[in-house]
Amino acid sequence: MALLYINNNGTILSNDAPTIHPGNRGHLYGDGVFESIRLINGKPLNMENHVKRMLDGAKVIKMRTPSYFTTDFFESKIIELCQRSGINEGGRCRLSLDRVAGGAYLPESNECTFYMEVYPYDVNHFELNAKGLEVDIYQDIKLQKNFLSNYKTKSGLTYVMAALSAKDKGLDDLFLVNERGNILETSSCNIFVVSNGVLYTPGLDEGCLAGTMRMQVINLALANGIKVYECPILPQNVLAADEILVTNAIRGINWIGGYRTKRFHNNMARKLVVLLNDYWEKQLGL
Numbered sequence: 001m002a003l004l005y006i007n008n009n010g011t012i013l014s015n016d017a018p019t020i021h022p023g024n025r026g027h028l029y030g031d032g033v034f035e036s037i038r039l040i041n042g043k044p045l046n047m048e049n050h051v052k053r054m055l056d057g058a059k060v061i062k063m064r065t066p067s068y069f070t071t072d073f074f075e076s077k078i079i080e081l082c083q084r085s086g087i088n089e090g091g092r093c094r095l096s097l098d099r100v101a102g103g104a105y106l107p108e109s110n111e112c113t114f115y116m117e118v119y120p121y122d123v124n125h126f127e128l129n130a131k132g133l134e135v136d137i138y139q140d141i142k143l144q145k146n147f148l149s150n151y152k153t154k155s156g157l158t159y160v161m162a163a164l165s166a167k168d169k170g171l172d173d174l175f176l177v178n179e180r181g182n183i184l185e186t187s188s189c190n191i192f193v194v195s196n197g198v199l200y201t202p203g204l205d206e207g208c209l210a211g212t213m214r215m216q217v218i219n220l221a222l223a224n225g226i227k228v229y230e231c232p233i234l235p236q237n238v239l240a241a242d243e244i245l246v247t248n249a250i251r252g253i254n255w256i257g258g259y260r261t262k263r264f265h266n267n268m269a270r271k272l273v274v275l276l277n278d279y280w281e282k283q284l285g286l
Contacts, residue, residue: 002086007077009113012084019115023101026115030155031107032098033057036249039091040124040280042082046249047075049212050095057151058097063112065097074114081118090121092250096154121250126280128273132257132264133246135186137235138162138174143184145207152209162187173246175238182206183233189246189254190214193237194268199245200237203230213247220275226268243268252276 004015013019026032035050044050051071058065078093096115102108141158143149158176166174166187173186184202185191190211193200199221202208221228238244243264244256253276255269280286 004085004117004119005081006118007081007114007116009115012081015117021101024098025101025103025107026096026098026154029105030153031061032096032112032154033061033063034094034096034152034154036152037078037093037095038126038250038252039078039082039087039093039118039121040089041284041286042079042088042091043284044075044078044093045280045283046212046216047071047078049215050249053151053210053212054095054097057148057153058112060147060151061099061153062110063097063099064110065112069097069114074116077116078118081116085118087118087120090124091118092121093118098154126252126273126276128266128269129251129254132255132266133172134170134258135166135173135175135244135256136169136171136260137183138165138176138187140165141176142179143176143207145178149207150204150210159187178207180232181234183235183238184208186246189248189251191233192217192245192247193233193241194243194245195237195241197226197268199226199228199268200231200233201228202233206232211247211249213249213252216276216279217245217247217253217272220272220279224275238262245269245272 005012006015006019008019033054035054037044037050048071094117097112099107100109100111162174175183177183185208204210218228238259239262246254253273255266
């Protein structure tokens with residue numbers, strides 16, 4: 001495999017070299033935002049929505065971003081990094097903004113820097129999981145809606161603990177719920193319930209992540225005559241569903257095979273994955 005590279009605020013380095021400086025606030029305090037971006041043919045997907053969410057998140061946490069932090073700027077840097085790293089097919093990129101070093105909990109400055117890393121991915125398209133995921137509900141921590149809920153901040157310990165709990169239980173993932181018991185998302189994905197050919201997903205006002213793939217699936221469904229409703233999702237809705245889909249930017253669309261004793265189909269998931277790949281093939285001219 002070719003040597004991989006990172007871009008630390010404009011300086012390209014080998015990813016096996018020391019790259020995080022002492023005092024980095026993203027490392028010390030989780031003081032930053034990030035995006036996980038899928039690559040096909042070495043090109044990043046859905047950049048406009050990724051960059052918008054990242055910059056909106058930076059603004060919400062009171063970071064000041066330079067005017068040149070645009071979609072075109074970051075897209076060109078990702079493509080350059082992929083070329084240096086020999087990634088010309090499937091890949092993934094993590095793009096972060098960190099508040100500059102200085103201060104303790106009270107920062108000395110609200111300026112920020114970017115950090116970018118790329119990795120190869122095993123397929124050059126979106127692929128539906130062959131075996132349905134097995135899931136349950138994470139009970140130890142309830143999600144609290146706040147003004148950070150819709151953004152990917154670096155303070156992700158709740159999701160780490162949920163993923164660890166799933167592994168301990170021999171499951172693939174866990175649903176995270178709020179204090180009312182409504183299901184919002186999983187440790188790494190948004191959720192869609194399918195009943196009678198209609199998609200249902202929690203609204204952003206409930207506090208789930210404003211997922212870029214979530215929005216793309218909604219748009220693809222509506223464009224192809226599939227109804228979509230944003231509404232609260234309760235465990236009983238999951239038990240009554242025909243299918244459960246989970247989505248994120250890297251994996252695309254996955255289907256849930258089982259929740260406790262309930263088993264699910266994957267007809268809608270298969271249809272949407274075809275639509276998703278068709279869309280990106282046209283966008284990329286493949």
